[in-house]
Every structure is written in structure tokens, then in C-alpha cells.
Amino acid sequence: MNIPAHAPLHLLHTTAVGTLATHARQPEGFPYPSVLPFAPDSQHRPTILVSRLAEHTHNLHADPRAGFLVVDAPEGDVLSGQRVTLLGTFEPVDSTPEVVQRYLRYHPDAERYLVLGDFTFWAMRLERLRYIGGFGAMGWLGGAELDPLPPLGFDEENALIEEFSRFSGSSGGRGFQLLGIDRYGADLKLAGMRSRFAFDDAKLNTETLHAALKDCIQRHAN
The missing domain is CATH 2.30.110.10 (Electron Transport, Fmn-binding Protein; Chain A)
Structure with a gap:
């Protein structure tokens, strides 16, 4: 393997x-x-x-x-x-x-x-x-x-999507949408196309997830 x-x-x-x-x-x-x-x-x-x-x-x-x-x-x-x-x-x-x-x-x-x-x-x-x-x-x-870690809860994922979707909008991004978030990456829609932003490693807590999502937004929202 x-x-x-x-x-x-x-x-x-x-x-x-x-x-x-x-x-x-x-x-x-x-x-x-x-x-x-x-x-x-x-x-x-x-x-x-x-x-x-x-x-x-x-x-x-x-x-x-x-x-x-x-x-x-x-x-x-x-x-x-x-x-x-x-x-x-x-x-x-x-x-x-x-x-x-x-x-x-x-x-x-x-x-x-x-x-x-x-x-x-x-x-x-x-x-x-x-x-x-x-x-x-x-x-x-x-x-x-495939994934031995506990998944993000529905409420936690939704709160992150709401928070960072507002952040992406304030950055002037066009055609940018957060579809889903997990401990390994974020699913995006960019100009109508599905995309995956993979984190460098698994994010085990809220602090590291926030840092990874900020990096994602900075790379894609503008």
C-alpha cells in the first residue's frame, strides 16, 4: 500500500x-x-x-x-x-x-x-x-x-461557515462560497466550480481551524 x-x-x-x-x-x-x-x-x-x-x-x-x-x-x-x-x-x-x-x-x-x-x-x-x-x-x-477523528458537529460547522462567509464577502470576493468544513480541509465553490482547500494537517481544535480558514479565505476570496 x-x-x-x-x-x-x-x-x-x-x-x-x-x-x-x-x-x-x-x-x-x-x-x-x-x-x-x-x-x-x-x-x-x-x-x-x-x-x-x-x-x-x-x-x-x-x-x-x-x-x-x-x-x-x-x-x-x-x-x-x-x-x-x-x-x-x-x-x-x-x-x-x-x-x-x-x-x-x-x-x-x-x-x-x-x-x-x-x-x-x-x-x-x-x-x-x-x-x-x-x-x-x-x-x-x-x-x-478513512478518518479516525471525531467529525465536526453540525452547529460548529455552520457557525464557521457563517463567520467566514461574512469575512469573504467583506474582502470583495466574487463567486466564492464555503460549502463544507472538516478537520482536513474546506469545500468551496469558486465561480461555479467545486474546489477543495486541503489543510496542511488535521485541525483538532477551534483555534487551529480558525487559522486554517483565514488562510483559505485570504487565498481565494479576492
Whole structure:
């Protein structure tokens, strides 16, 4: 195993779309891949919003085991890009205000689907993952190895986003939005494009998180 520190974690925050592979009901047992948007939750797990009528939703109800592929291939060069294959089970997630608010920061257009009342959230419980970051940088990790640290609480993350979003606005930034914050980095939208600002190391307390976010704002808000 030769995986750069936290590379799979950062990749899950960089990409907005993944490939979900469920077990087909008919013909039974065959892989059934489909492409759909996702957002990482506070534990970096893919959270998806799917229609109750979708084939992959029926498949998950019958067998929650699934694979989820995330790829970052600049200029279409897949073999030189990063990709991570996640293996685990998907579980329904209640549409609490916390879940809805976080998902809509990443995918604001999804609000129209929530209004329909037919769409539900599912989150992946990771068992194992395989990361490939180019030649010589690949290997397997257990699900619990992705992040052993306790996640930021919803209220703490929201307070940081509110505080530093105001700071970015006062700096005259254009097209800058904070989507999410965790102990390893911040997810941004810059001129409509998703971006990840990786911290130099894990931030274990409020003081170090503030310092890292100030650096992030100074680099991107102007």
C-alpha cells in the first residue's frame, strides 16, 4: 500500500458526481451502475438523493450492498487521474434540517426534487475502499481508516461557515462560497466550480481551524 496521506478523503470532497453500482433485481445479481450527484457528510461518506421510483433505489431496498466510484480525471486522462472505489452498504437517512441544509449547499438545484416529496436521502456505510492516485500510489483501506477523528458537529460547522462567509464577502470576493468544513480541509465553490482547500494537517481544535480558514479565505476570496 502506498497512499498519500488523506488523498482518498480529499478526493471525496473534490468531485460532485459518482457512479453507484447496485445489485440488479432483474436479471438478478448483475451489477447495475448509474451516475448521480452526491455530497460528503461530516464523516466523508457519500450521501445521495434518489427517487423512490428509480431502479437503483429498488435495488438498494432489496440488497443495500453497493460500490461507489469517484473519479477526478483532469482533461479526461483517467489513468493518470485519481479514483477511489468504495464498498459498503447504503442506508436511508431521515430528511432532517441538518441533512437537507448540508446537501443543498453542495447541490442547490436539488431543492426542486425535495419539493416533489418522492426523493429520499441515503448514506454509505463504508467497509473498504481502494484508492488509485496514479502510478505507484494505490492501495486498500478499511472504512474506519478513512478518518479516525471525531467529525465536526453540525452547529460548529455552520457557525464557521457563517463567520467566514461574512469575512469573504467583506474582502470583495466574487463567486466564492464555503460549502463544507472538516478537520482536513474546506469545500468551496469558486465561480461555479467545486474546489477543495486541503489543510496542511488535521485541525483538532477551534483555534487551529480558525487559522486554517483565514488562510483559505485570504487565498481565494479576492
